[in-house]
Amino acid sequence: MQDDRFKIAVIGAGRxxxxxxxxxxxxxxxxxxxxxxxPDGSAATLADALQRPVAPFSAALAxxxxxxVVIASATATHLDFALAALAAGKAVFCExxxxxxxxxxxxxxxxxxxxxxVVGFNRRFDPHFRALKAxxxxxxxxxxxxxxxxxxxxxxxxxxFIPTSGGLFRDFVIHDFDMARWxxxxxxxxxxxxxxxxxxxxxxxxxxxxTARIVLKTTSGRLCTISSSRRSGYGxxxxxxxxxxxxxxxxxxxxxxxxxxxxxxxxxxxxxAGGFAERYAAAYAAEMDHFAAVLAGExxxxxxxxxNERALALAEAAGRSAQSGAPVMVESV
Amino acid sequence: MxxxxxxxxxxxxxxxxxxxxxxxxxxxxxxxxxxxxxARALADATGAEVADTEAVIADPDIAGVIVASATDTHLDxxxxxxAAGKAIFCExxxxxxxxxxxxxxxxxxxxxxFLGFNRRFDPNFKALKAAMDEGRIGALETxxxxxxxxxxxxxxYVRVSGGLFRDMTIHDFDTARWLLGAPVTEVFAAGAGLIEPEITTAGDIDTAKIxxxxxxxxLCLISNSRRSGYGxxxxxxxxxxAGMLRAGNVAESETxxxxxxxxxxxxxQTFFLDRYAAAYRDEMAHxxxxxxGAAPAIxxxxGLAALALAEAAAESVRTNKVVNL
Numbered sequence: 008m009q010d011d012r013f014k015i016a017v018i019g020a021g022r023x024x025x026x027x028x029x030x031x032x033x034x035x036x037x038x039x040x041x042x043x044x045x046p047d048g049s050a051a052t053l054a055d056a057l058q059r060p061v062a063p064f065s066a067a068l069a070x071x072x073x074x075x076v077v078i079a080s081a082t083a084t085h086l087d088f089a090l091a092a093l094a095a096g097k098a099v100f101c102e103x104x105x106x107x108x109x110x111x112x113x114x115x116x117x118x119x120x121x122x123x124x125v126v127g128f129n130r131r132f133d134p135h136f137r138a139l140k141a142x143x144x145x146x147x148x149x150x151x152x153x154x155x156x157x158x159x160x161x162x163x164x165x166x167x168f169i170p171t172s173g174g175l176f177r178d179f180v181i182h183d184f185d186m187a188r189w190x191x192x193x194x195x196x197x198x199x200x201x202x203x204x205x206x207x208x209x210x211x212x213x214x215x216x217x218t219a220r221i222v223l224k225t226t227s228g229r230l231c232t233i234s235s236s237r238r239s240g241y242g243x244x245x246x247x248x249x250x251x252x253x254x255x256x257x258x259x260x261x262x263x264x265x266x267x268x269x270x271x272x273x274x275x276x277x278x279x280a281g282g283f284a285e286r287y288a289a290a291y292a293a294e295m296d297h298f299a300a301v302l303a304g305e306x307x308x309x310x311x312x313x314x315n316e317r318a319l320a321l322a323e324a325a326g327r328s329a330q331s332g333a334p335v336m337v338e339s340v
Numbered sequence: 341m342x343x344x345x346x347x348x349x350x351x352x353x354x355x356x357x358x359x360x361x362x363x364x365x366x367x368x369x370x371x372x373x374x375x376x377x378x379a380r381a382l383a384d385a386t387g388a389e390v391a392d393t394e395a396v397i398a399d400p401d402i403a404g405v406i407v408a409s410a411t412d413t414h415l416d417x418x419x420x421x422x423a424a425g426k427a428i429f430c431e432x433x434x435x436x437x438x439x440x441x442x443x444x445x446x447x448x449x450x451x452x453x454f455l456g457f458n459r460r461f462d463p464n465f466k467a468l469k470a471a472m473d474e475g476r477i478g479a480l481e482t483x484x485x486x487x488x489x490x491x492x493x494x495x496x497y498v499r500v501s502g503g504l505f506r507d508m509t510i511h512d513f514d515t516a517r518w519l520l521g522a523p524v525t526e527v528f529a530a531g532a533g534l535i536e537p538e539i540t541t542a543g544d545i546d547t548a549k550i551x552x553x554x555x556x557x558x559l560c561l562i563s564n565s566r567r568s569g570y571g572x573x574x575x576x577x578x579x580x581x582a583g584m585l586r587a588g589n590v591a592e593s594e595t596x597x598x599x600x601x602x603x604x605x606x607x608x609q610t611f612f613l614d615r616y617a618a619a620y621r622d623e624m625a626h627x628x629x630x631x632x633g634a635a636p637a638i639x640x641x642x643g644l645a646a647l648a649l650a651e652a653a654a655e656s657v658r659t660n661k662v663v664n665l
Contacts, residue, residue, distance in 0.1 A: 148569070152534045152547060155563060157484075159579070199528055203557030205481045206581070218481055220559045222549050228532035230549045232561055234484060240477070240583040250488070252535070254569040332662050 019080030149253030477580030571608030
């Protein structure tokens with residue numbers, strides 16, 4: 008029987024690489040051909056676990072049988088790996104962000120313009136947020152007026168991560184900037200942000216912030232607020248509320264189970280997801296579905312360079328606003 | 341038994357009258373309203389007498405007054421009642437004009453004046469505050485307050501309301517001050533006219549998102565709309581170092597209908613008098629305590645501080661800048 012699955016290579020065998028490699032290996036239309044070598048040697052562990060070979064990245068790119076590459080390596084390597092893979096004629100799925108540097112990202116806009124590149128803004132692929140978007144598009148709450156996004160991480164990352172992260176806005180809130188653009192149906196033109204360090208003094212020592220409130224305005228006056236924290240203390244808080252002329256649509260946190268306990272003290276529900284791998288498991292699988300559809304020529308990439316560039320511009324604007332204490336026009340970034 | 345008089349026989353006056361009648365320790369003796377029929381109807385319904393302002397203020401047997409008349413009469417009535425030594429329960433706001441309210445503040449410094457920011461008395465929000473004070477979420481870091489009205493008020497009301505911030509957000513400013521526990525030092529507000537063009541024409545806004553920051557870096561976000569389209573949306577979420585507290589909306593009933601398309605719950609309580617019925621009752625119980633000598637839970641200083649935040653928010657929208665307090 009002929010195997011017409013698309014052969015793909017994964018580079019990066021950390022947390023996200025493992026998620027994507029497992030989803031690719033389990034996907035009926037994809038064949039995980041190899042895990043590409045990385046300097047830290049983690050590729051071997053992942054490859055062994057999935058019973059796949061390890062190969063040099065250059066060999067994977069040179070192999071004409073390989074149709075696509077999944078990039079989940081260190082952020083600083085994303086852009087170069089993506090350019091190399093596209094140059095080798097591969098379709099690319101790249102973890103977010105494509106790059107942390109706006110100027111560098113913009114310098115390559117031409118190459119990426121119509122490229123077969125999917126950037127992993129996973130929240131767009133979450134079934135809950137997709138249902139929300141579908142309801143909005145169907146006009147169920149009338150005309151959209153304002154949007155509230157809440158995104159609080161369960162626990163602060165290790166202090167060692169902060170200096171390489173790009174900062175709260177570019178590393179973390181960038182997801183919400185992408186969500187805001189996706190859901191609002193209008194480009195934000197102005198950004199105001201306040202940020203504090205309230206969670207971990209080590210984050211402040213590293214020059215970053217861990218708590219923020221952001222307001223985005225569109226041309227027609229639509230408003231979006233984003234609540235962001237590096238540590239909730241109660242799980243991975245990921246919610247959206249959209250207010251329209253005819254009502255409100257809301258995505259709440261799914262519970263780990265439907266169990267509720269009732270006692271004299273009141274009721275207690277099961278915890279919400281403890282982290283991104285749990286909360287967005289379905290979204291990561293849907294991303295791989297989408298990448299398979301792009302490989303098959305059945306879909307154009309839903310999120311690519313342009314979306315990443317816009318979200319990063321908003322992050323940049325938010326960072327400047329938090330520094331200056333004044334609203335920042337997006338076009339000035 | 342403390343004999344009291346009620347100024348104002350309108351919507352909120354009638355609520356306070358009914359609660360006063362039902363509250364032990366209080367006797368509603370007199371009702372005053374510029375519309376004689378309104379005063380008469382309410383007096384008849386509550387067993388009180390119809391009276392006039394001068395007589396009530398001069399009557400030594402009247403221990404306290406409830407000021408629920410038109411907003412622009414609040415301050416003068418409070419000053420007169422205080423000068424006559426009476427305890428006062430004044431509906432919010434004390435006044436719409438910050439300078440005028442500040443000028444009167446000194447005269448009211450010793451007043452036994454309880455200002456009716458009803459949300460502090462809502463059982464849901466009280467429970468949230470109590471849990472916070474018990475340290476259930478550790479140190480408070482950020483606060484999100486959602487306050488969306490079911491439908492815009494008549495345009496005639498909008499014109500005399502003092503604007504969204506002084507009329508509606510003032511409640512949220514007070515709630516924020518109550519919960520944050522640290523003085524707000526900065527305000528940024530984004531406002532828009534998205535709902536009703538007549539509101540924009542009248543020079544007001546109908547939609548706003550307001551940020552408050554304290555000296556400690558705590559952040560508070562207030563979401564306001566004059567029209568939700570789905571009821572009276574009144575929620576608070578408090579985020580702390582050890583978790584989150586959330587007080588949600590109250591539904592008209594707990595009945596949900598389940599069909600092939602999924603479950604559908606009952607709407608939220610849509611009218612503020614329903615949503616805050618328990619809060620208004622509790623306010624009156626507190627006023628009975630004030631009449632017996634307790635210190636008012638909310639006073640002139642709170643009214644001034646909330647009004648100052650409202651002015652700062654309006655200035656922020658006008659200038660598109662952060663306003664320092």
